[in-house]
Amino acid sequence: FDYDGPSMKTTVPGPRSKELMKQLGQIQNTGAINFFCNYEESKGNYLVDVDGNRMLDIYTQISSIPIGYNHPALLKVMANPNNLSTFVNRPALGILPPENFPDKITESLLSVAPSGMTRVQTMSCGACSNENAYKAIFIWYRNKERGQNTPTNEELNTSMINQAPGCPELSILSFMGGFHGRTLGCLATTHSKAIHKLDIPSFDWPVAPFPRLQYPLDEFTRENAEEEARCLEEVEDLIVKWRQKGKPVAGIVIEPIQAEGGDNHASPDFFRRLRNIARKHGCAFHVDEVQTGGGGTGKFWAHEHWGMDDPADIVSFSKKLLSGGYYHKDELQPDKPYRIFNTWMGDPSKNLFLSEVLNVIRRENLLEEVTRSGKALLNGLYELQAQYPSILSRARGQGTFCAIDAFDDATRDRILLKARDKGVLLGGCGDRSIRFRPALVFKEYHVNLFLNIFNDVLAQH
């Protein structure tokens, strides 16, 4: 279920896209828009734009299309009359859930719950999932400190004017290069681009270094182990320092692969040791799988590559899972209702689609496919970086969640535009990386098609 290849009619954006940019420009900021899309004609791995350009999509709406465009299994969900009410009547799930909500959540989200977790709080996007996960961490931490006591009047009164002790001086430790969302709390733990943070007030929360690994990994084993040890030492120093400052670290948040920050990887050993540091210092360990989750690394969750039975206290998700939320350990469930709350608390119609996506993943063994395609992609990238050493370096990845560095940001941006004009959509991240975020239906056939086009782009560079 796909087209047989890209087919370009105009440069991108084409004339129709430009017309629509002008029209939308009267309504909102259109500076980030690449082009306008024809979603009716888009199919499988191919995104069609409004000028009839058919592109092999290896970016998939910022890594959020799980099994390609217009998948027949998902169109069937839409056509199923039993689902009509779910599409038409959006419930305030926190107060008035539909009868089938427990079963549907069990069938969809709980069927892929991370190891050690039996609870999931549904939300709508990545930022609101992380935002509420942070709140759950702060509530958990204060109740741990409070023991059996109830909140004092002083706490209640000071909370109403944003002051301690009601609004406690607690912190979340994050990592340089991390990205967790654009809302205020998430932004305080996001450190990928200054323009995201400029002009927005933030918190005095600790920021640790994320390992900068040297590639190929097997030639820099010692150096990379030392780099990871340096970062872990810095994490512990920061936890101690922030406690001494009276702003104890209640939680640590990290991505299994820092995506926006430039596809920065670390070893399973790094994450296992970080999890133990969190436990040692009484901090909740929050793994943000918004971009890495959903199967792109060859496992449903990237943290599964760490081989841990108890990998985290919280795992947040969104993108390929089609709506947001976070799985959590029992003790992270807030003590009272209405403390983690908003009108919709997720979207049951998206969970209907997710159930079907999971059926397709299982039925078509897509995680094995991703591992196979990922190997072919990474080997192809190794070959191209050997062929064009002045342009490319640091090919890396897990499954099809791959990346490669260009000489600099201008070179990277030029390559992305040339690839797009040849019918291949890629994304950039970090200061000079090209990132690959194909759908789970991206096969070896598509890898070879991509590598041929990419080779042409590099040869003409």
Ligand SMILES: Cc1ncc(COP(=O)(O)O)c(CNc2csc(C(=O)O)c2)c1O
């Ligand atoms: C690891 C991780 N955590 C949280 C988020 C935030 O998710 P949304 O709020 O965008 O749904 C994201 C979102 N990713 C993302 C890619 S570009 C972008 C942006 O706002 O520019 C955001 C993420 O990658």
